[in-house]
Amino acid sequence: MKSPADLQLRLRRQWNNADLRTSRLLGEGVELPIELSIGLPTPTDLLSRLEQVKQHVEQWRKVRIGEVVWTDRSYRSASESIRVPRCWRIHEPSQWSAACNDVEITNEFNRLTELFATCDPVFHEVIARRRSLTCNRAVEEVAQACRVAMNIQPGDADGRPLRLLSEFGTDTKFFERNRSLLLTLLDQRFDGEASRLGLESFLDAATEGEHWLLVHELERGLLPFPQLRVRGSDLFSRSLPGRHLLIIENENCHHLLPEVRGAVAVLGSGFNVGWTSAPWLVDRPVAYWGDIDTWGLRILSDVRRALPHVQSLLMDRGTFEHNIDKAVAEPTPASLTPPEFLNSPETLLYLRLLESQRGRLEQEFIDARTVQQAILDWATQAATEHFAEHRQFD
Template identity: 50%
Template structure:
């Protein structure tokens, strides 16, 4: 048999479970009532520990939240049925919260109620499941972030910094304070595309912050470490060793790269390609490899505007056709306008991808043998 205090602790633990929290707050009538079994004293307890049983019954008689369901139970030690509490039924979220008898949970529920009233239903599941996104923030700023996330669109920054965006009455430090929250909200709207490529790249904003890039020494003797992270601002001021530089959009394909003499690879740059401008690249061979999708071609175009002699690797219609079995839909495109900097075949590929139901072929899904052979062929050409 469980006491009210024991079930109260269980209800508090359930509040900490994101799945239960979401189901009970958003599930409507289908999620309620919630019924918890109290359990019955054994015949032995009725015979040898009757005082404990009486205390148990009295504790449940004092519960005034929800509905305690009683049943007459027969025991050998009693002359007739004894009314015992068997279930605790909670009919709605407010009863659950009151039954928890916890001020922190009460405050969180109150905040979620306000957020549900003032934000788009699209975001309710996120806000309920990921409380860490907003618990430390002022609620009016969370509401403002949700309203902003409904106004922002792909490319809307048009080459300005995030701090220059003036939608929804935000101040210049808003993105700095709320980047994680706004990214999560936008991910909800745009199928996780924003966190995949970065909020600045998605909105078309110039990067003002320091982006960490992954450097890989494909030669094995050019850098002190085979892999190391460097800030983009520091890389801009540095001169990398070697005769070849391979720029790669995503870090996820690092395990697929071959050993290549005199070659450094820079991975994870995405839209942050400003560091290229600081390098003396005229005397070295430059390769660029990104996803075959509209975003990957946007990044390629930006890189080529800086380095005209850049070689695009594995970003052709032929590669797309040969490996289309691994293609997936691109939920949010980079834009319908062709980016400046693409070659004619690349422009044709961009137009094609806009029409393809599965217009994204991600780097890491290309066969490793094909990747290695292509990179080595480029290095030796």
């Protein structure tokens, strides 16, 4: 004889089977209704375990989910037939999730139901099957990824980096945040072609290996031209002129930069910061300025991994609180734990952003005068420290 708890465990195991979960949720095959055998009491049970049989029957009388099918059973030891539970029928997915008696499964079913209502049916199978792709993302973020995957066409990037595909209503980090999800969705739509070619090649986007950075002089005459395009791989092997280097996450901030003697800025690095481990940067004053969100702080941590002396600019609690009216929601955080190489104030800021309903302040929305003053103050301090170090060794 199987108790309700015994069969709930079996239903939970079935839920965790990707094939069963997908076919039952999508109504494919003949998977519904689910019929689970309860098992009938034997004559021996009735003689030697009568109280247990009574408890068993009472437990099944209390079940209100699905349909408990009863049967009348005759036993020699009983003067009349006894009504006992024979099987448990689950008729629809909502009953299945409820019958599992598991909060996580109930929440997952509600989430999947919401996704099925908002996402194109072509993606329902992969959403049901590949739960790890969506379980840690907000429903709206997954729905947005489905809309992008449904509307984007091969070659749409036309040579641009993925972060600049704003025509799909996404922010600059959307493709970086959802790369694996988008690849899977595009594979579903284009029969695996996106993974075969790679996302950048499929969309004709600039690849990570060919990431061209914008180098901008902050003192006239430091570069052959006021602005140059340089690959990250070239920055690793060849040094830039000047005494100070400013690294900026987003390229469209160049109009905010002041003139700074002996300084050069590298803009548009995004996650492409591997070049910061270049030997020529070890002794050079370096500052990093990025978005105030968990992703921007993660990039800062990556830079500091290579350059422990890097100083962050305008990535502090005061700047965030002063500009809170310009902040927006961050759909998916980089991680629920702060990155390893943040200092204490940056770590506290990271935790503050995780708690905030508007945990993202894009750097281009900070007032130009504030930006310019912060850069000038950093350059002055760096020059003073550099001068003091040289006097010490004279």
